[in-house]
């Protein structure tokens with residue numbers, strides 16, 4: 037099975053927990069603790085989600101993560117950590133970002149990952165069947181188009197994404213695929 | 217760097233499978249195994265009975281032929297090995313007593329198979345023998361480790377520990393065999409360095425011929441006792457010199473720490489109030505203390521008082537450390553606490569601990585408090601399980 041989620045964490049225990057809960061959810065993951073490897077892993081493995089855990093990261097690592105996350109377009113990015121640090125990531129491309137503040141909440145991470153992965157799956161299937169020239173258009177882009185609004189609340193406090201709820205995504209998808 | 221090595225959970229699952237296979241091989245000719253009975257067998261093997269015993273006088277060390285678990289405690293040093301049908305532990309008291317050099321003394325020690333060595337014009341009597349001598353001389357034994365940690369300024373402590381370990385195990389049959397030993401969590405208020413303690417012991421174990429790895433003592437309790445709770449819960453070891461606490465989530469030691477207070481503190485405090493040596497208090501405490509029964513004399517009253525103090529200090533530390541931590545993930549279900557270590561053994565201790573929990577506020581909900589199956593051997597067993605999950609280097 038190909039890698040679905042790439043996890044970056046320089047906190048061995050949190051990284052391990054993230055990997056373990058996803059493994060239990062039958063999701064193939066790759067855990068990395070070096071930012072330089074994350075970039076190349078994203079282009080070589082083409083994961084659906086990249087999880088950046090900022091806990092325990094140094095200031096310059098946070099900066100690199102910030103740059104990296106704003107340039108990523110090919111997958112969803114979940115950014116985890118302290119609310120103050122997460123704030124730093126609040127500019128640039130937000131359509132494919134999800135911000136989850138500490139404490140680490142395994143249940144939310146799992147449910148959000150499931151949601152995103154199943155959306156992407158569905159989307160892949162739809163794009164394939166509706167596209168005559170079947171060179172798969174970047175599936176993630178369709179999700180971008182589904183998402184008119186940024187996937188994060190603008191206020192600092194409500195950082196958990198509520199816009200990813202299924203109905204919303206579904207109606208956007210229908211609209212995009214002109215099924216209505 | 218990819219940190220993508222298998223998690224402890226995966227290795228524990230693999231161990232369970234391996235144990236199932238060896239279990240079924242033993243029984244293979246008797247009956248066919250379906251998946252369910254294999255799983256049941258695995259459960260049984262991981263729950264193997266622990267058979268423990270004191271090292272016999274004059275008994276020589278053995279050469280282990282598999283992974284080894286080692287608990288170097290303030291009071292006891294315990295070696296655990298995996299046998300086909302049970303886990304075997306051998307222990308020695310981590311204490312010593314010195315007497316001056318003399319031909320006469322030497323003859324007596326040799327004739328009686330007493331465990332001793334010579335250094336700087338002194339005979340160091342070690343282990344259970346030291347306790348017998350201290351009682352005869354109506355005084356106290358000395359400790360090679362104080363409050364759980366080796367001190368850099370006491371070189372005789374290390375020599376004593378080395379002598380005790382070498383009386384329990386020698387060079388393994390296969391060079392580089394894994395040996396996992398327990399280490400304390402960082403003391404929150406005390407002195408001593410876990411890094412120094414761990415490094416010195418690693419060097420020594422390595423020299424015997426093992427590949428040393430370490431495990432936090434509280435985590436060893438979790439590995440040994442909380443398999444049915446998915447290795448999620450709080451493991452606490454209440455020993456001679458310290459209390460070790462570990463909050464584990466899915467086998468990850470999310471939070472570990474220690475306080476430097478344990479059975480030795482109770483013995484010396486009660487002893488000094490009543491005016492008898494701590495070694496004597498210890499013997500009485502181990503033999504007959506009940507925390508359910510009303511105290512019957514001055515000594516038991518003092519023991520009750522210092523037990524209460526220990527429980528309160530431990531629980532208050534849990535309240536403070538857990539509340540201040542941002543490491544603990546959201547845990548939706550209440551989690552269990554498992555108690556181990558000799559100091560948790562008196563009748564009524566678990567109950568007292570549970571009742572007293574009502575006086576503190578923890579950021580996680582507690583589902584139950586229970587005592588480990590074999591409190592004195594829990595750390596050694598957990599360390600053995602850890603050693604068994606590790607791959608032996610080629």
Ligand SMILES: Nc1ncnc2c1ncn2[C@@H]1O[C@H](COP(=O)(O)OP(=O)(O)OP(=O)(O)O)[C@@H](O)[C@H]1O
Pocket residue numbers: 287288289290291292293363364453454455456457458459478479480498501502503505556557558559560561562591592
């Ligand atoms: N039956 C018993 N009742 C009460 N106390 C006991 C009993 N058995 C042992 N103890 C006490 O438990 C302590 C030793 O426990 P244990 O062997 O778990 O500690 P340790 O691992 O050597 O020390 P530590 O973990 O603190 O470094 C001693 O204080 C001893 O007196």
Ligand SMILES: [Mg+2]
Pocket residue numbers: 287288289290433453455456557595
């Ligand atoms: Mg101990």
